[in-house]
Amino acid sequence: xxxxxxxxxxxxxxxxxxxxxxxxxxxxxxxxxxxxxxxxxxxxxxxxxxxxxxxxxxxxxxxxxxxxxxxxxxxxxxxxxxxxxxxxxxxxxxxxxxxxxxxxxxxxxxxxxxxxxxxxxxxxxxxxxxxxxxxxxxxxxxxxxxxxxxxxxxxxxxxxxxxxxxxxxxxxxxxxxxxxxxxxxxxxxxxxxxxxxxxx
Amino acid sequence: xxxxxxxxxxxxxxxxxxxxxxxxxxxxxxxxxxxxxxxxxxxxxxxxxxxxxxxxxxxxxxxxxxxxxxxxxxxxxxxxxxxxxxxxxxxxxxxxxxxxxxxxxxxxxxxxxxxxxxxxxxxxxxxxxxxxxxxxxxxxxxxxxxxxxxxxxxxxxxxxxxxxxxxxxxxxxxxxxxxxxxxxxxxxxxxxxxxxxxxx
DNA sequence: GTCTATACCCTGATAGAC
DNA sequence: GTCTATCAGGGTATAGAC
Numbered sequence: 001x002x003x004x005x006x007x008x009x010x011x012x013x014x015x016x017x018x019x020x021x022x023x024x025x026x027x028x029x030x031x032x033x034x035x036x037x038x039x040x041x042x043x044x045x046x047x048x049x050x051x052x053x054x055x056x057x058x059x060x061x062x063x064x065x066x067x068x069x070x071x072x073x074x075x076x077x078x079x080x081x082x083x084x085x086x087x088x089x090x091x092x093x094x095x096x097x098x099x100x101x102x103x104x105x106x107x108x109x110x111x112x113x114x115x116x117x118x119x120x121x122x123x124x125x126x127x128x129x130x131x132x133x134x135x136x137x138x139x140x141x142x143x144x145x146x147x148x149x150x151x152x153x154x155x156x157x158x159x160x161x162x163x164x165x166x167x168x169x170x171x172x173x174x175x176x177x178x179x180x181x182x183x184x185x186x187x188x189x190x191x192x193x194x195x196x197x198x199x200x
Numbered sequence: 201x202x203x204x205x206x207x208x209x210x211x212x213x214x215x216x217x218x219x220x221x222x223x224x225x226x227x228x229x230x231x232x233x234x235x236x237x238x239x240x241x242x243x244x245x246x247x248x249x250x251x252x253x254x255x256x257x258x259x260x261x262x263x264x265x266x267x268x269x270x271x272x273x274x275x276x277x278x279x280x281x282x283x284x285x286x287x288x289x290x291x292x293x294x295x296x297x298x299x300x301x302x303x304x305x306x307x308x309x310x311x312x313x314x315x316x317x318x319x320x321x322x323x324x325x326x327x328x329x330x331x332x333x334x335x336x337x338x339x340x341x342x343x344x345x346x347x348x349x350x351x352x353x354x355x356x357x358x359x360x361x362x363x364x365x366x367x368x369x370x371x372x373x374x375x376x377x378x379x380x381x382x383x384x385x386x387x388x389x390x391x392x393x394x395x396x397x398x399x400x
Numbered sequence: 401g402t403c404t405a406t407a408c409c410c411t412g413a414t415a416g417a418c
Numbered sequence: 419g420t421c422t423a424t425c426a427g428g429g430t431a432t433a434g435a436c
Contacts, residue, residue, distance in 0.1 A: 006419060024316050027227035031412060043420055046413070103317075110313040112374045113305055116224050127374050159371060159380060160387040166370055167363025174312045174327050180359060187360040191391045206401060231430060243402055246431070403436070410429070418421070 010048045012038040018059045022107040025114050026056060053119060056111075060125040063108060067132045082140035083147070083192065086161060089137075090185050093165060094178060102176040108133075109166045134158040144196075152195045164188045210248045212238040218259045222307045225314050226256060253319060256311075260325040263308060267332045282340035283347070283392065286361060289337075290385050293365060294378060302376040308333075309366045334358040344396075352395045364388045 016038035020029040031052060035042060049055045075092045076085050097104045108129045115122060134155075141154035148154075168184035216238035220229040231252060235242060249255045275292045276285050297304045308329045315322060334355070341354035348354075368384035 009419080025227065025314055027225065028316070030410075032410080041421055042413080043415095043422080047419060052412070105313055105316070109370060110316075112370055113310040114225055114314045116228070116305070116310075117303075123374065123376070130371065130374060153383075156383045156387060160364070160384050163367025163371055163384045164360070164363055165367070167365070167367035170309060170312055170366055171330065171359060171363055174323065174330060176323070183353075183356045184360055184363045187356060187391070190394065191387070194390065194394045209401080230428075232428080241403055242431080243404080243433095247401060252430070401436105403434100405433085405435105407432075408430095411427080412425105414425075415423085416421100417423105418419105 009038075009040055009044055013040055013045055013048060013055065014058050014062055016040075017055050018062065018107075021056065021059060021111065022105075026111060027114065053122065057121055057125055060108070060111070060122065060129065064125060064129045064132055067129065067136070072136055082143040083196070085140050086137055086192075087185070087189065090161075090165060090188075093169060094181060094185070097169065097172050097178045097181055102172055102178055104169065105173050106166055106169050109169065130162060134162045137161050147196050149195045149197070157192075157195070160191075161188065209238075209240060209244055213240055213245055213248060213255065214258050214262055216240075217255050218262065218307075221256065221259060221311065222305075226311060227314065253322065257321055257325055260308070260311070260322065260329065264325060264329045264332055267329065267336070272336055282343040283396070285340050286337055286392075287385070287389065290361075290365060290388075293369060294381060294385070297369065297372050297378045297381055302372055302378055304369065305373050306366055306369050309369065330362060334362045337361050347396050349395045349397075357392075357395070360391075361388065 013034065016034050017029070020033055020037060023029075024033075031042070031045065034055070035045060038045075045055070049058065071092070072089070075089050079085050079088050093104075093106075108126060112126050112130075115126075118126070135158070137158035138154045141148065141152070141157055145154070164184050164187075168181040171180035171184065172178050174180075213234065216234050217229070220233055220237060223229075224233075231242070231245065234255070235245060238245075245255070249258065271292070272289070275289050279285050279288050293304075293306075308326060312326050312330075315326075318326070335358070337358035338354045341348065341352070341357055345354070364384050364387075368381040371380035371384065372378050374380075
């Protein structure tokens with residue numbers, strides 16, 4: 001069926017671009033490399049996407065839409081405690097760092113810093129990715145509000161958690177040592193303890 | 201004098217590269233642009249540097265060597281309290297975010313995430329930059345150790361401070377809103393309060 | 401040390417047959 | 419929708435005179 005085949009082609013292109021942008025960055029990835037990995041010809045790519053940047057936007061939207069089903073749901077399966085869920089997510093990043101030999105970089109964070117004057121459309125989808133991530137953390141914190149001191153602002157603490165994750169990933173990658181990430185998470189846990197009275 | 205003139209040429213090249221790598225990133229900056237901004241010809245650049253990456257290393261070393269005299273000393277002039285010095289440094293980043301209309305990105309952090317498989321020489325200088333920055337914070341914390349709870353590890357808290365700065369800058373830039381940085385710093389201040397008993 | 405000219409490759413994107 | 423062939427431009431780096 002033509003429609004199914006073309007959907008598949010499009011997906012292969014987005015998948016190949018996702019991998020390459022993550023491995024090499026946006027500017028350092030060439031269209032030719034994407035074509036090679038996707039096993040697709042130039043004509044097909046430009047049939048689906050007007051240009052490279054539109055492909056980037058498709059990649060970022062697919063990340064955004066995947067945060068729930070591809071990241072959070074697997075990580076949170078079997079974990080009910082909302083605060084535990086937050087640290088389980090951070091443990092997932094630790095795992096990614098370790099299995100990539102400390103080469104792991106958060107794809108969204110890396111693109112956020114690589115793209116210096118991004119088209120508003122690009123910047124917006126990056127922000128949506130961050131909002132989806134920190135929004136999920138905020139929801140956890142709201143579920144745990146019975147355990148949290150009244151003065152805690154869940155949104156603010158959720159954004160802080162995101163910032164620490166991004167910073168910790170950056171350090172672990174730069175030093176090629178997961179211990180930098182671990183120490184950041186340990187500090188963050190101390191910060192949480194302050195608001196839960198140690199009840200985590 | 202030839203030697204002085206050549207030193208000057210080299211400096212102009214490094215200066216132009218510093219600006220452009222910060223404004224556009226490494227991969228997106230062309231040699232031609234660097235030559236144009238430095239008002240130098242191709243022959244001069246390749247007389248001083250074997251290639252683009254060697255120029256990048258020179259830029260990163262100049263950042264590293266400038267952290268004390270160009271960043272910390274001006275920011276810390278007239279401030280004696282070591283904990284206040286840490287937050288004065290963060291306030292400096294806030295200022296940079298504001299005067300760049302939230303376009304500011306930490307040049308080191310951006311390069312750390314942009315370069316995906318950097319030559320060990322490049323990665324090492326980036327790590328040295330981070331170590332110089334967090335080392336200065338650690339020194340502040342050690343000077344303040346009379347006020348800090350015994351269980352605080354100054355190195356760990358200093359790295360955490362760096363991670364929060366980098367993450368906060370990333371968020372402010374992505375959302376084009378300094379409030380994201382401010383909330384991260386406010387959370388960090390609460391974290392410090394925990395270890396100082398509010399004595400900051 | 402600095403100049404100009406240029407080699408040579410790879411880039412993103414297009415054209416037009418099928 | 420997918421194919422091949424290719425364009426026009428810009429990329430890094432070099433050569434050799436001065």
